[in-house]
Structure formats: C-alpha cells, structure tokens
Amino acid sequence: MTRPRVVVLGAGMAGLTAARRLARSCDVVVVDKGRGVGGRLATRRIGGATFDHGAQFLTTHTAEFAAAVAEWTGAGAVVPWFRGRIGPDGATDPDGHVRFRGAPTMNALAKHLAVGLDVRTGSRVTAVRHAAAGWTVTLADAGDLTADAVVVTAPVPQTLALLAAGGVDPTPHERDALHAVTYEPCLALMTVLDGPSGLDDPGAVDPASGPIDWMADNQVKGVSAVPAVTIHATPGFSHDHWDAPDDEVADALLAAAALGADPVAGARSVQRWRYARPVVEHPERCLVLDGDAPLVCAGDAFGGAKVEGAARSGAAAADAVAAALGTVSRRRAAPPGGVRGSSP
Ligand SMILES: Cc1cc2nc3c(=O)[nH]c(=O)nc-3n(C[C@H](O)[C@H](O)[C@H](O)COP(=O)(O)OP(=O)(O)OC[C@H]3O[C@@H](n4cnc5c(N)ncnc54)[C@H](O)[C@@H]3O)c2cc1C
Structure with a gap:
C-alpha cells in the first residue's frame, strides 16, 4: 500500500517533532528556508566563538516532554545547564525546574532530531494551494511538491501569507483565530x-x-x-x-x-x-483547517509557547494528520473507482 505523503513546513522543534512522529506511517519531506535546521533553536559562530542566540534552554512541565528530554539526555543531545530561575544576580530558586541546554549547542539538538528525516534546507515555500487530491507546496527555487497532507509550522503571519498566495481560503472562524495570534x-x-x-x-x-x-x-x-x-x-x-x-x-x-x-x-x-x-496564543495545540485534505497549522503559538510548547504542538499536529488521513482514506475507499490522492 502506498504510504501517504506529508510535507512539513519548518525544521524547528515543532516541524521536526511532527516529522519524526509522522515518519512511522507516512513518507515525510521537511522543507525549511534556513541554511540549516533548528529555526529558533539557533547557534552561530563568529571566528572561534560560538553563540546560542535564539532559545537559551528548555524546561519540562509535562510528563510527555520530560520523557522526550530524558531520551535526548540519554543520547547526549541535551544536558542539564542549571536549576531554578535566573534573576539580576544570576541563578535563584535552586529547587526549581532544571534548565537543559542542547549539547554542545541548542542547534545540535535540532540536528539530532533531524537524523534519518528527509529535510530540505534552503527551500523557501512561496505558496500552499489545493491540488486535485491533497496539496501543492510551491518552493521558490525547486518547483512543486505534492502531498496528501501539510503541516505548517511557520510563525502564523507567515502561514497566513503562504495560504493567501495559494488561494487557500480559511473559514471566517479559522481566519479570526489565526489573525488573533501575535x-x-x-x-x-x-x-x-x-x-x-x-x-x-x-x-x-x-x-x-x-x-x-x-x-x-x-x-x-x-x-x-x-x-x-x-x-x-x-x-x-x-x-x-x-x-x-x-x-x-x-x-x-x-x-x-x-x-x-x-x-x-x-x-x-x-x-x-x-x-x-508568541504573546497571544491559539488556545489549542494545533489548528486543522476545514476541508478534505488535512492542512494543520502548528508551532509554539499553538497552546503553550517555548520549546516545550512547540514540541507538543508538533506532536499534536502529527496526530491530527494521522487521524485525518485515516478518515480521508476511508472516505475515498467508499465509492467504487473513487479518486485516490496522487503522491509522486
Ligand atoms: C531570542 C529567543 C529566546 C528564546 N528563549 C527560549 C528559552 O530560553 N526557552 C524556551 O523554551 N524557548 C525560548 N524561545 C522560544 C523557542 O525558541 C520557540 O518557542 C521554539 O523554538 C519555536 O519552535 P517552532 O518550531 O514553533 O518555530 P521555529 O523554530 O521558528 O521554526 C519555524 C521554521 O519555519 C521555517 N519557515 C518559515 N517560513 C518558511 C517558508 N516560507 N518556507 C520554508 N521554511 C519556512 C523557519 O525557517 C523556521 O526554521 C526563545 C525564542 C527566541 C527568539
């Protein structure tokens, strides 16, 4: 049986989490406009110096994310940095949450998560549009990708621009929800x-x-x-x-x-x-646009900011896609000679 094809836009924490989860049952392509993976899990070199210049650390507030961080710790992809909060004089509240950092850098965690995935960096998406069955994702320099489902983890204003460029018209309720995010x-x-x-x-x-x-x-x-x-x-x-x-x-x-x-x-x-x-977040962990073929908006603006929120949103988006593809397959299987999604 052909595995569904899913395009994940964004190789930050949300996109990589979604892609790893979907890769169990789908053919997944991750596209990111950046030179490397990570998004805001960003590290930069200037001469002999190295800087984490986006996210500084990650914390765990849920059992689900704590389990993921424990796995990454075992793999050497993250290490504890300090415990507690940072105040004007450095660390306080030594009984507080452990702050983990990527090892050796925050970006190294993203690289660890990308291992084994089909990730295409330097690939800017310019539009997402409906196709006969599924979606067409247009890249600035590399033509089109077709997919049965798409997960978009760009910041929401950029997501809205990509949908508009492809003539995708969210429902008024969806549009209001997306425009509310700041x-x-x-x-x-x-x-x-x-x-x-x-x-x-x-x-x-x-x-x-x-x-x-x-x-x-x-x-x-x-x-x-x-x-x-x-x-x-x-x-x-x-x-x-x-x-x-x-x-x-x-x-x-x-x-x-x-x-x-x-x-x-x-x-x-x-x-x-x-x-x-995000300052104003969407209250749910992802937003599935209304329609036959799944398009799921995700990222740290969906139900809980920070690295942990992005990971949980990516996981929720993957589950939503898997559930919707199951529904789509059943629906399409029903009529004799029914149309099947075309994946390259
Ligand atoms: C300065 C700073 C400090 C922070 N500190 C912390 C911290 O200490 N702890 C913490 O938990 N969180 C922190 N955060 C927040 C944390 O970094 C984010 O919540 C999390 O990394 C977001 O992950 P994401 O996958 O949702 O988004 P992103 O990491 O932004 O990933 C989205 C990806 O989409 C790609 N993309 C966008 N548009 C397109 C397009 N058209 N085509 C192709 N690709 C596209 C981008 O290149 C990007 O890689 C910080 C953020 C910043 C900026």
Whole structure:
C-alpha cells in the first residue's frame, strides 16, 4: 500500500517533532528556508566563538516532554545547564525546574532530531494551494511538491501569507483565530569579548530593569571556546529599535550590560527575531483547517509557547494528520473507482 505523503513546513522543534512522529506511517519531506535546521533553536559562530542566540534552554512541565528530554539526555543531545530561575544576580530558586541546554549547542539538538528525516534546507515555500487530491507546496527555487497532507509550522503571519498566495481560503472562524495570534520581537546581540565577561556560573543574568531581557556567557555555559556573550533586548527596546542600525543597537545594549571585558572589534552581530515569542496564543495545540485534505497549522503559538510548547504542538499536529488521513482514506475507499490522492 502506498504510504501517504506529508510535507512539513519548518525544521524547528515543532516541524521536526511532527516529522519524526509522522515518519512511522507516512513518507515525510521537511522543507525549511534556513541554511540549516533548528529555526529558533539557533547557534552561530563568529571566528572561534560560538553563540546560542535564539532559545537559551528548555524546561519540562509535562510528563510527555520530560520523557522526550530524558531520551535526548540519554543520547547526549541535551544536558542539564542549571536549576531554578535566573534573576539580576544570576541563578535563584535552586529547587526549581532544571534548565537543559542542547549539547554542545541548542542547534545540535535540532540536528539530532533531524537524523534519518528527509529535510530540505534552503527551500523557501512561496505558496500552499489545493491540488486535485491533497496539496501543492510551491518552493521558490525547486518547483512543486505534492502531498496528501501539510503541516505548517511557520510563525502564523507567515502561514497566513503562504495560504493567501495559494488561494487557500480559511473559514471566517479559522481566519479570526489565526489573525488573533501575535508575537513579540527580540533583538539579539552576539559579541566576542577580549576576556571573561564577569558573569558567574551558570553564566546568565536577567536584569531587573533597562533594555536587557537576558544575557548569557556562552563560554561559561559550555557552548563557546572563548568569551562570547549573547544579549537579548526586551520586547519594548526591540520594538523601538527594530529599524535602528546594528551599531546603535549594539552600543546601547553593551552600555547597559557593563561587562567585565571589552568587545573584540569587528566580532559582533545583531540578529532580528521578528517573531521571537508568541504573546497571544491559539488556545489549542494545533489548528486543522476545514476541508478534505488535512492542512494543520502548528508551532509554539499553538497552546503553550517555548520549546516545550512547540514540541507538543508538533506532536499534536502529527496526530491530527494521522487521524485525518485515516478518515480521508476511508472516505475515498467508499465509492467504487473513487479518486485516490496522487503522491509522486
Ligand atoms: C531570542 C529567543 C529566546 C528564546 N528563549 C527560549 C528559552 O530560553 N526557552 C524556551 O523554551 N524557548 C525560548 N524561545 C522560544 C523557542 O525558541 C520557540 O518557542 C521554539 O523554538 C519555536 O519552535 P517552532 O518550531 O514553533 O518555530 P521555529 O523554530 O521558528 O521554526 C519555524 C521554521 O519555519 C521555517 N519557515 C518559515 N517560513 C518558511 C517558508 N516560507 N518556507 C520554508 N521554511 C519556512 C523557519 O525557517 C523556521 O526554521 C526563545 C525564542 C527566541 C527568539
């Protein structure tokens, strides 16, 4: 029997989780516009320095995700970083949740999850449209993919644009639900230092006021061979300085950081995360668009932000696709000579 074909848009935590779960019963292709996998599980190198510059750590609040993290820990893909919360003076609440980090980097976890999957990076989707049976996913540089089902894990405003480009018309209820989702931005500064940052173990600080939301020393964290600091600006600063030149952003954040060493000239970079974290989330873990062929919207904006929320959304999307494909198969099997979804 031909296995259903599913295209998963996005190789972040949500997309990779969905793809791994669906790969048991379907032929799955994951497409991502990025140069590598991971999405906001992002790591970058500048010279000899390494920076986690998106998600900093992951926590477990559900048995389901705790089991996944235990498996990744066993595989060496994540390790505990510290326990508790980060405050203005570093770690507090030592009885709190364990904060895990990817090993050796946050992006390495995504690479671990992508092993064995058909992942096509550098593949920008420009439209998703209805096909005779299923969906056509149009790539900017590589033609079309056809699929019986699609899981879209892009940030919701980008998902809406892809649907509009393909003439897919969500119901008014679905459109309202998707338009209700909002995100906050984050400007992230990465800078190499000429000496120790002065941030004590575990190497992270969450200042009580000012433009900095979080900063972490990637060397103390165990990510970088040399002193290398990631500074995340607050949503307010990020919003107000979104269009400011990189140097202006960097100078303002470095002045506020008051680090124990100087930045190395020419060894810094600013990343603009337009959709850093959801502010208004969809209340369910995914949204299945009404119609015969399943198209499921997922990602961290669906029922619980953060890395854990993205993973749980990806799992829910996979289950929704599997359930819907079962329904579709039965429905299509009913009429004699009924049309079967065409997969390449
Ligand atoms: C600065 C920052 C700090 C954070 N800190 C933490 C933290 O410490 N702990 C925590 O738990 N969470 C944190 N988060 C949130 C966490 O990173 C996210 O919740 C999670 O990684 C989202 O995963 P996702 O799969 O839903 O989305 P993403 O990781 O964004 O994946 C979506 C993917 O879709 C791809 N895509 C989009 N459009 C297209 C297209 N047209 N064609 C092809 N591909 C496309 C993108 O390239 C991307 O790879 C942080 C986020 C940021 C930005």
